[in-house]
Amino acid sequence: MILKKLNRKGRFLVWVATVCLMFLAISLSILGIFSLTVSPDTDDGTILYKHGTGSRKDQTYEVARALYCPDGVYYINFASMAEACGFSTSGDENEIRYIIEVGNGDYDTVTFYYGSREATVNGTHLMLSAPVKKSGSMLLVPAEFVSLCMRGVTVETTASKITLLYDIGKISLKPDLDPMPPIKP
Numbered sequence: 001m002i003l004k005k006l007n008r009k010g011r012f013l014v015w016v017a018t019v020c021l022m023f024l025a026i027s028l029s030i031l032g033i034f035s036l037t038v039s040p041d042t043d044d045g046t047i048l049y050k051h052g053t054g055s056r057k058d059q060t061y062e063v064a065r066a067l068y069c070p071d072g073v074y075y076i077n078f079a080s081m082a083e084a085c086g087f088s089t090s091g092d093e094n095e096i097r098y099i100i101e102v103g104n105g106d107y108d109t110v111t112f113y114y115g116s117r118e119a120t121v122n123g124t125h126l127m128l129s130a131p132v133k134k135s136g137s138m139l140l141v142p143a144e145f146v147s148l149c150m151r152g153v154t155v156e157t158t159a160s161k162i163t164l165l166y167d168i169g170k171i172s173l174k175p176d177l178d179p180m181p182p183i184k185p
Contacts, residue, residue, distance in 0.1 A: 051081055051164035063162075067140070073130040074157045076146065076164050078112070079139040081153070085171050096139060100171060108173035110149070112141060121149050121173050149174055 045065045052058025059080075068075050078098075082089065087098040097111045111120040112132040119126045119141075126149065133140040143155045143162065152170030156163045 048161040049077075049164075050161070051077070052084070052166075053168065054165050067135060068162060071130075074143040074155075074162055075130075075133070075140040076143050076155060076162065077138045078141040078145075079137060081164060081166060082139075085153075085166055085168050100173075102172045110173055112139065119145065119149075 046062040047065050047068050048060065049063040049068060050058055050060040079089075082098050082100075085100065087100045090097050090099070091111075093114075095111055095113045097109055099107050099109045102108050108122055109120075110122075113119070114134050115131050117128045117131050119128055119132070128142045129144055130142045132142075143157055143164075146153050146155045146164070151172045151174060152168075153164070153166040156165075
Protein backbone atom coordinates (compact mmCIF):
# COMPACT_ATOMS: atom_id res chain seq x y z
CA MET A 1 0.00 0.00 0.00
CA ILE A 2 2.90 2.33 0.75
CA LEU A 3 4.39 1.57 -2.68
CA LYS A 4 1.21 2.78 -4.38
CA LYS A 5 1.62 6.18 -2.71
CA LEU A 6 5.19 6.54 -4.07
CA ASN A 7 5.75 7.95 -7.52
CA ARG A 8 7.50 5.98 -10.23
CA LYS A 9 10.97 7.21 -9.23
CA GLY A 10 10.36 6.29 -5.58
CA ARG A 11 9.21 2.76 -6.47
CA PHE A 12 12.32 2.33 -8.65
CA LEU A 13 14.58 3.42 -5.76
CA VAL A 14 12.84 0.96 -3.40
CA TRP A 15 13.30 -1.81 -5.98
CA VAL A 16 17.03 -0.98 -6.43
CA ALA A 17 17.54 -0.90 -2.65
CA THR A 18 15.79 -4.28 -2.28
CA VAL A 19 17.91 -5.86 -5.03
CA CYS A 20 21.11 -4.46 -3.48
CA LEU A 21 20.19 -5.78 -0.03
CA MET A 22 19.40 -9.22 -1.47
CA PHE A 23 22.73 -9.23 -3.35
CA LEU A 24 24.57 -8.22 -0.18
CA ALA A 25 22.82 -10.93 1.87
CA ILE A 26 23.59 -13.63 -0.71
CA SER A 27 27.21 -12.47 -1.02
CA LEU A 28 27.73 -12.55 2.74
CA SER A 29 26.17 -16.01 2.94
CA ILE A 30 28.42 -17.33 0.21
CA LEU A 31 31.48 -15.70 1.77
CA GLY A 32 30.60 -17.25 5.13
CA ILE A 33 30.20 -20.72 3.64
CA PHE A 34 33.43 -20.31 1.64
CA SER A 35 35.40 -19.20 4.68
CA LEU A 36 34.10 -22.17 6.68
CA THR A 37 35.14 -24.51 3.86
CA VAL A 38 38.69 -23.28 3.34
CA SER A 39 39.71 -21.99 6.72
CA PRO A 40 42.15 -24.29 8.47
CA ASP A 41 40.94 -26.02 11.57
CA THR A 42 42.93 -26.06 14.73
CA ASP A 43 45.61 -28.72 15.09
CA ASP A 44 43.25 -30.88 17.11
CA GLY A 45 40.41 -30.59 14.56
CA THR A 46 39.47 -32.93 11.74
CA ILE A 47 39.85 -33.09 7.98
CA LEU A 48 37.35 -34.62 5.57
CA TYR A 49 39.12 -37.56 3.89
CA LYS A 50 37.66 -39.12 0.75
CA HIS A 51 39.09 -41.91 -1.34
CA GLY A 52 37.77 -43.99 -4.19
CA THR A 53 37.03 -43.95 -7.90
CA GLY A 54 34.69 -40.97 -8.01
CA SER A 55 31.55 -43.09 -7.65
CA ARG A 56 28.85 -42.94 -5.00
CA LYS A 57 30.49 -45.88 -3.21
CA ASP A 58 33.59 -43.84 -2.33
CA GLN A 59 34.62 -43.80 1.31
CA THR A 60 34.34 -40.41 2.98
CA TYR A 61 35.07 -39.83 6.64
CA GLU A 62 36.60 -37.34 9.02
CA VAL A 63 40.17 -37.97 10.12
CA ALA A 64 42.30 -36.42 12.82
CA ARG A 65 44.22 -33.39 11.57
CA ALA A 66 47.07 -34.24 13.95
CA LEU A 67 47.56 -37.60 12.17
CA TYR A 68 46.77 -36.72 8.55
CA CYS A 69 48.27 -33.23 8.43
CA PRO A 70 50.97 -32.81 11.09
CA ASP A 71 53.18 -29.77 10.60
CA GLY A 72 51.37 -28.84 7.38
CA VAL A 73 52.31 -32.03 5.48
CA TYR A 74 49.29 -33.90 4.12
CA TYR A 75 49.30 -37.68 4.43
CA ILE A 76 47.21 -40.33 2.71
CA ASN A 77 46.41 -43.84 3.91
CA PHE A 78 48.39 -45.71 1.25
CA ALA A 79 47.43 -49.13 2.69
CA SER A 80 43.70 -48.70 2.04
CA MET A 81 44.27 -47.34 -1.48
CA ALA A 82 46.71 -50.15 -2.31
CA GLU A 83 44.23 -52.76 -1.10
CA ALA A 84 41.40 -51.27 -3.17
CA CYS A 85 43.64 -51.09 -6.26
CA GLY A 86 44.93 -54.66 -6.10
CA PHE A 87 48.48 -54.21 -4.82
CA SER A 88 50.13 -57.24 -3.19
CA THR A 89 51.96 -56.58 0.07
CA SER A 90 55.03 -58.01 1.77
CA GLY A 91 57.34 -56.74 4.45
CA ASP A 92 58.54 -56.85 8.02
CA GLU A 93 58.85 -54.51 11.02
CA ASN A 94 61.28 -52.20 9.15
CA GLU A 95 59.77 -51.89 5.68
CA ILE A 96 56.77 -52.68 3.54
CA ARG A 97 56.70 -53.41 -0.19
CA TYR A 98 53.70 -52.99 -2.51
CA ILE A 99 53.62 -54.79 -5.85
CA ILE A 100 51.16 -54.35 -8.72
CA GLU A 101 50.98 -56.08 -12.10
CA VAL A 102 51.01 -53.51 -14.91
CA GLY A 103 50.50 -55.89 -17.83
CA ASN A 104 52.52 -58.28 -19.98
CA GLY A 105 53.82 -59.99 -16.86
CA ASP A 106 55.55 -56.79 -15.69
CA TYR A 107 55.31 -55.58 -12.11
CA ASP A 108 55.85 -52.22 -10.43
CA THR A 109 57.09 -52.10 -6.83
CA VAL A 110 57.40 -49.47 -4.15
CA THR A 111 59.10 -50.01 -0.81
CA PHE A 112 58.51 -47.71 2.15
CA TYR A 113 60.71 -47.72 5.25
CA TYR A 114 58.85 -47.02 8.49
CA GLY A 115 59.88 -43.73 10.07
CA SER A 116 62.07 -42.81 7.09
CA ARG A 117 61.73 -40.26 4.32
CA GLU A 118 63.33 -42.69 1.90
CA ALA A 119 61.32 -44.83 -0.54
CA THR A 120 62.33 -47.09 -3.42
CA VAL A 121 60.20 -47.09 -6.58
CA ASN A 122 61.06 -49.71 -9.20
CA GLY A 123 64.64 -49.70 -7.89
CA THR A 124 64.98 -45.90 -7.83
CA HIS A 125 65.67 -44.33 -4.43
CA LEU A 126 63.59 -41.25 -3.58
CA MET A 127 63.44 -38.81 -0.69
CA LEU A 128 59.95 -37.82 0.50
CA SER A 129 59.14 -34.53 2.22
CA ALA A 130 58.25 -36.28 5.48
CA PRO A 131 58.69 -39.73 7.01
CA VAL A 132 56.35 -42.64 6.36
CA LYS A 133 54.27 -43.52 9.43
CA LYS A 134 52.47 -46.64 10.56
CA SER A 135 49.39 -46.35 12.74
CA GLY A 136 47.60 -49.64 13.33
CA SER A 137 46.72 -51.05 9.90
CA MET A 138 47.28 -47.68 8.23
CA LEU A 139 50.41 -46.76 6.30
CA LEU A 140 50.54 -42.98 6.18
CA VAL A 141 52.56 -41.66 3.23
CA PRO A 142 53.04 -37.98 2.31
CA ALA A 143 50.43 -37.09 -0.33
CA GLU A 144 53.15 -35.74 -2.61
CA PHE A 145 54.24 -39.35 -3.27
CA VAL A 146 51.14 -39.95 -5.39
CA SER A 147 51.69 -36.85 -7.53
CA LEU A 148 55.38 -37.56 -8.03
CA CYS A 149 55.42 -41.32 -8.42
CA MET A 150 52.06 -42.68 -9.56
CA ARG A 151 49.90 -42.75 -12.65
CA GLY A 152 46.15 -43.28 -12.47
CA VAL A 153 45.87 -41.70 -9.01
CA THR A 154 45.31 -38.07 -8.05
CA VAL A 155 45.37 -36.30 -4.71
CA GLU A 156 43.80 -32.93 -4.06
CA THR A 157 44.32 -31.19 -0.75
CA THR A 158 42.75 -28.09 0.76
CA ALA A 159 42.86 -26.74 4.28
CA SER A 160 39.85 -28.85 5.22
CA LYS A 161 39.78 -31.79 2.80
CA ILE A 162 41.97 -34.53 1.29
CA THR A 163 40.59 -36.25 -1.83
CA LEU A 164 42.30 -39.35 -3.24
CA LEU A 165 40.86 -40.67 -6.53
CA TYR A 166 42.13 -43.60 -8.54
CA ASP A 167 41.42 -45.28 -11.86
CA ILE A 168 42.05 -48.93 -11.06
CA GLY A 169 42.77 -49.95 -14.67
CA LYS A 170 45.46 -47.30 -15.14
CA ILE A 171 47.49 -47.49 -11.94
CA SER A 172 51.24 -47.82 -12.28
CA LEU A 173 54.40 -46.35 -10.83
CA LYS A 174 56.35 -43.86 -12.92
CA PRO A 175 59.61 -45.30 -14.25
CA ASP A 176 61.21 -41.94 -15.09
CA LEU A 177 61.91 -40.66 -11.60
CA ASP A 178 64.91 -38.58 -10.55
CA PRO A 179 66.99 -40.90 -8.36
CA MET A 180 68.91 -40.10 -5.21
CA PRO A 181 71.64 -42.16 -3.58
CA PRO A 182 70.44 -44.45 -0.80
CA ILE A 183 70.79 -43.21 2.76
CA LYS A 184 73.57 -44.98 4.60
CA PRO A 185 72.72 -45.82 8.23
